[in-house]
Amino acid sequence: MYELPNRSVFRKDKWVGKRELLNYKTNEFARDSTGDFAVDSAGETIGYIKDKRLEGKVYDEKEFEFKADFDIENKELSKAKDLRKLDRDSLKQKVLNKYQRFANSVNDKNKEVFWEMWYNKIKDVVKNNYFLEKDINDVVEEAESIYSQAKFLPIENYEMIFYDEGRLVCFESTVDDLKLKGKSPLIGTAKQHDGSVYKKPIQFYFYMPKDSNELQIMY
Structure with a gap:
């Protein structure tokens, strides 16, 4: 509603x-x-x-x-597996591989992988929220800034969290820093003009289609 x-x-x-x-x-x-x-x-x-x-x-x-009322039911998600029923160690490694793939695409400047993952991350958000042209441009500019300027830290100190009755999974940080705790452990860093380091968590939410054993990006 x-x-x-x-x-x-x-x-x-x-x-x-x-x-x-x-x-x-x-x-x-x-x-x-x-x-x-x-x-x-x-x-x-x-x-x-x-x-x-x-x-x-x-x-x-x-x-x-x-x-x-708008019918914006996510049909892919409604048919996704309950990830809580899978082997946790195997699933955790799959999630980590996805996060690492994005981090490597930025650190190693793999433009094809970066834009593939970024598009899949934001496409449903853009459509479901009726983004205006300016909003879309802002999303693209944010992505370009991340790709050109950020370096990602090692992915560590996290726990695996499920959402939407187990159909979505992500990692959330367990560090003591309240600015980062509960957010994604996938953290891009960039130096600011004053020499300080800016940290930006980038979150992904993954699902698994019923006929697949591979995770896909939902948001």
Whole structure:
């Protein structure tokens, strides 16, 4: 269940190649994505709300809130294995290998592996949260910054944690530092202008399809 505001939303989704303008309409008019115009039921602009207030035209202005259900069930995850039932030592090694693969892709500058893993990490987040073009650009810029500047520390001091009734697994740090404890032990570091070292945990959540013995990236 998602709360939607009483306004229109412009969505440009680069991942699926769609460009949509979603209007929440009354029978009389609907506001466009900026909230500045009024349009009739056919989508034709009939005046300005903020400036001229539809001067000389008969209209009704209504403010309302509503809830809308979106079917965003993750079908892959709903069919995934309960990882709690697998051999823990074997599973822990599989998870560690995945974390290490990402760290190595940055440390060794393997661009193909890096972008493969980063895309799989964020693709569902981008689509399910209706990222705007600016949001997508921010995600890409963050990835480029990590790839070009970060060096990853050895992966250590962690515990294996399950989520979503055992269908998701990740590592979480057990260090005493409260800024890092409970976060990913996959930590990228970069020197700042003042000479200090910035640490950024990068988390991955993995699942295993029912017909496979290999972990896949969910988020």
